[in-house]
Amino acid sequence: MDDHDVGGDSARLRYLDHEGAIVKPLPGALANRDLLIRLYRAMTLTRTFDAKIIALQRTGQIGTYASTLGQEAIGVGLGSAMRREDLLLPAYRDTAAQLLRGVTLCEQLLYWGGDERGSDFAGPREDFPICVPVGSQYCHAVGVATAFQLRHQPRVAVVTGGDGSTSKGDFYEALNLAGAWRLPVVFVINNNGWAISVPLERQSGTTTLADKAKAGGFPGVRVDGNDVIAVHAVVGEALDRARAGDGPTLVEALSYRLGDHTTADDAGRYRDPDEVSRHWAEDPLVRLRNYLVTGHGWRKDDEESLLEECSATIEAAVAEYQAIPPAAPEAMFEHLYETLPLALVAQRDDLARRLRR
Amino acid sequence: MSEMTLVEAVNLALARALADDPEVVIFGEDVGVNGGVFRATDGLQARFGAERVFDTPLAETLIAGMAVGMAAQGLRPVAEIQFMGFIYSTIDHLLNHAARLRNRTRGRLSCPLVLRAPYGGGIHAPEHHSESTEALFAHIPGLRVVIPSSPARAYGLLLAAIRDPDPVVFLEPKRIYRAVREEVDDDGTALPLDHVFTVRDGSDVTLLGWGAMLQVALTAANQLAEEGIEAEVLDVATLKPFDTATLLESVARTGRCVIVHEAAQTGGFGAEIAALLAEHGLLTLLAPVRRVTGYDTVMPLYRLEDHYLPSTAAVVAAIRETLEYA
Incomplete structure (x- = not known):
């Protein structure tokens, strides 16, 4: 039972339970060891990277950062489902999604380290930079999707935001247009229960955030945001629908913000530590690891070499970042x-x- | 070459831009079949199709935000906000996004959008339809703020705004949408942005205005000419970035400067012009700089609006005052 599960409606798509046991047969394409390991690697890299950035922040080597701790499955799930030619319009808690899109670790370090060059992505040239003013990105996404539609391109705009962003007018104006024009756009809401210090039940009167899609006249679906397989599957279906001209989807990914809002925040001021502890039991990494161990022969030395590889990758990126002098x-x-x-x-x-x- | 009104010149420039560049799209509230509440987009949907000229939901924030997304994709969105009184919810998208997208991505993405809106008083419009808040936009780094004051300049400046690679707020003085006629040559020639136009030569005083106030300035200048006082009238046209050189060059010759704008005085763009003169042209001045502006009051409803808007008589009086200094 999730404390922030407004109205008690916990119906959501899930393939793995908290312990990593299969609760629903995996779709064929996802019953693939290489893919699952790729997803697990990306989540592990994100978490290790996240911890490194926070350590750099605590030692004054980088600025304020918004941690993705506990929500890695959302970005990895959606990022892995997107095609290269699709376009991501990220909010500021999208370290994982940006990694999957090909934004480098060094670019992300530069951005959080106060350098505009961090948003000059060498990889996804058309992806938007992080959107800091909450909710504006939804209007940009329907503009991008309008461009795709006008040019008859089989591309999809994927826009992310938190539960708090669904309180904004921009969100509703964008949903309204997306539905009216059947635009190729997927809205992915990371419902982590908290908008800085304000819990969801003070933000929304609907039973679920997926319900908000009714205002736009298109489907809203709930998914276990800590089950990367489920996020990948749900976003993949939404992308297919959009690409086929069947219009937008709102995906509400249920997760929990295990960390502070940002490194400048202290969630201990407003959040019960017991609530946080309970949510550690739903850790998306542990869940997939357990499944890999039982279902795909993932061994201790596989885990150790993955962790080593992630650390080495991150250390190399940090060295690269630190070697870049400030711009003139x-x-x-x-x-x-x-x-x-x-x-x-x-x-x-x-x-x-x-x-x- | 044919004679037309300012709003017809806007329509002509939009049609020319649509014909010349397949990336140009026009959208906003009632701009399609209805052709816009002032008919600025009249006939464009019929001629260019509903994929080029289309209506949006009644949502100004969305209009600006979607323009950002479309512009970042390489389209040339020309969005209409029906009245300037409804433009304020677009400021987040203009300030936080359109005006800084190029900078924050180091040139990877850009935002070549135009946001058009009718502005200003003088047509006995309802509440919230008559304000002049151009200075709000002139304060935003990365934007251009352009205001035409005649049919020919509306045509040439709008073409320039649409072709410009950066975001432009294009404010149309609705008081003179139909009040002035001028020859306009539809030859696709854009006028320069970031340029102050000298529309009347004179050696006694420099008189600056923009939008509908330029007509007031010209009327005042013509009136004083009968007494042998020659005002040089400058059409500011692009408020931001401002063409300081033309201002300084003119004031260096005349030694006197009067600025006319219908916007409220405090923090109005006239203050910026006066500050530039104080910094760079103080020693060429023979008299204090005078501003003839709206009051720092809420724009009154229309029964009183003529008392709010700068009049020809007020401009004439301000010029006479500056001439009292030897």
């Missing part, structure tokens, strides 16, 4: 407009003069 101060003028207007040339030159002194 004049860089703040460089991409403001395509061509710097004359009115700003004087300001840039003024900065350059100060630097020479």
Whole structure:
């Protein structure tokens, strides 16, 4: 029973229970050892990376960061279901989804380390950067989806947000358009129970967040957000529907924010530690690992070498990040407009003069 | 070449942009079959199809937000906000996203959108339909704020705005949508952005205005010319980025400056122009800079609006005051 499960409706798609036992037969494409190990590796990398960024933040080597602890299955599930040509419009708790899209560890470190170059993705060139103002990304996503529809491209915009973002007007305006125009867009809501310090029952009067899709006139589905197989399957189906021209889907992925809102937050001020402890029993990594152990012969040394590999990858990325000097101060003028207007040339030159002194 | 109104010139520029560039799309509330409440998009859907010119739900935040998404995909969205009074919910998308997408992705993504809106008073419109809040937008780094003041400049500046690779807020003075006629050549030539236009030469005082106030400025200048006082009238046209050089060059010759805008005075764009003069042209001034503006009051409903808007007489009086300094 989830404390934040408003209305007690816990109906949601799930393949693995908390212990990693199969509760529903896996779809054929997902009963695949290589794929499952790829998903497990991505979740492990995300969690290890997350811990590393927090450690860097605590030692003053990086800025404020929004941890994905306990919610890795959502980003890994949706990111692995998307095609390369699809487009992700992420919120700020999407370390996993961005990794799956090909945003590098170094780029993510740069972004959280206060450097715009972290959003100049070498991989997914058309993906949006992280959206910090909560909810704006939904309107951008339906704009992207409109462009896909107008150009008759078989592509889908995937937009993410937290439970708190469903309180915003932007969310409803975007749902409304997506439904009215049957746009190729998938809304993935990470319902982790808390909008910083405000629990879901103070944010929403609907029984579920999936219910919000009714306002847009399209399907809303609930999935166990800590079951990566279920997230991958549900988002995959939503992507297929959108790509086939059958319109949008809202996916409510139920999870729990095991960490603070960000490194600048202290959840101990407003959250019962017992509630947090209970949710550790639903850890998405443990669940898939148990299944891999019992169902696919995942061994202790497989686990150890994975952890070593993740640590080495992360250490290399941190070294790469730390070797990148800050941009020249004049860089703040460089991409403001395509061509710097004359009115700003004087300001840039003024900065350059100060630097020479 | 034919004579037309400002709103017809807007329509002509939109049609030209649609014809020239397949990436241009026009959308907003009632812009399709209805052709816009001021008919700025009249006939465009019939001519270019509903995939190029289409109505949106009644949702201004969405209109701006979707324009960001479409522009990032390489379309050239030209979105209409029906009245400036309804534009404020778009500011999150303009300020947090459109104006900084290029910068925050180091040029990987850009946002070549145009947000058009009729603005200003003088047509006895209902509440929330008559304000001039252009200075709010001029404060946003990464935006362009463009205001035409005649049919020919509406045509040329709108084409420039649509072709510009960065986001533009394009504010149309609805008071002169149909009040002025001018020859417009539909030759697809854009006017330069970031440029202050000298629309009347003079050597006694520099008079700046934009939008509907430019007509007031010109009327005042013509009136004073009968007494031998020659005002140089500048159409600011692009508020941001502002063309300081043209301002300084003119004031260096005239030594006097009067700024006219219908927006409230405090923090209005006239304050920025006066500050630029104080910083860069103080020693060329022979008299204090004067502003003729709306009051710092809530824009009154229309029975009183003529008392709020700067009049020709007020502009003439301000110019006479600056001339009192030897």
